[in-house]
Amino acid sequence: MPAEKCTITIEADTSLKGKLELAAQVLGSDISGVAAEAINTFFRKLVTDGKIPVEASYTFLKDIESETEYSLEDPEAENSKYALTPKDKAAFGKAQLKNAEKAEQGDPKAQNVMGTYYEGGNGAPKDYDRAIYWYSKAAEQGNSNAQYHLGVLYNKARNNPLMAYMWFEAARMCGFNITAIHKDYIMRLTDSLSSRQITAAQDRAKKKFDAMQKRQA
Secondary structure, X not given: OOOOOOOOOOOOOHHHHHHHHHHHHHHOOOHXXXXXXXXXXXXXXXXXXXXXXXXXXXXXXXXXXXXXXXXXXXXXXXXXXXOOOHHHHHHOOHHHHHHHHHHHOOOHXXXXXXXXXXXXXXXXXXXXXXXXXXXXXXXXXXXXXXXXXXXXXXXXXXXXXXXXXXXXXXXXXXXXXXXHHHHHHHHHHHHHOOHHHHHHHHHHHHHHHHHXXXXXX
């Protein structure tokens, strides 16, 4: 979905300018940097409080930031070495084995549950790579919970905020309930992304969403 545009007009009087200049001196920064940080903080609060949509802030102050390269591809997510082995199945309890069998048959809900097993070490050894493998299978079928979990893991375990943001966007499109807490987390995530990267992630998420819709039609 295209990023929404918004314009912020700030009318600063002399007293405010003086306060900013004083803050700049204390912080050892210039006034523009202090003002930008103050605006950024205020802008985040508007988004978190739900007064403006999170999409409206995507391009805010991004064009002047440096850009770190991140990939929107992860071949490891489909690596068959993370598939279940007889040894894996033997270690599962009855209920877990039932989910494992459904997951292998392509059930997205069961695949999402398998992801939670490996992400949390719940009945299986904690393994983020395997969690990503199973979440990815569910996510590609439109499971919004798996998509959100993928976003968390790509940021936490793979240090790839671009992939994380793309999956958060896909989750939103697929109906995941983005709460104020989620919005704040996503906003902080985008601090490391440029407007070009954010647009690329949005485009990829939209393509994935469209593909999911076609498969379900």
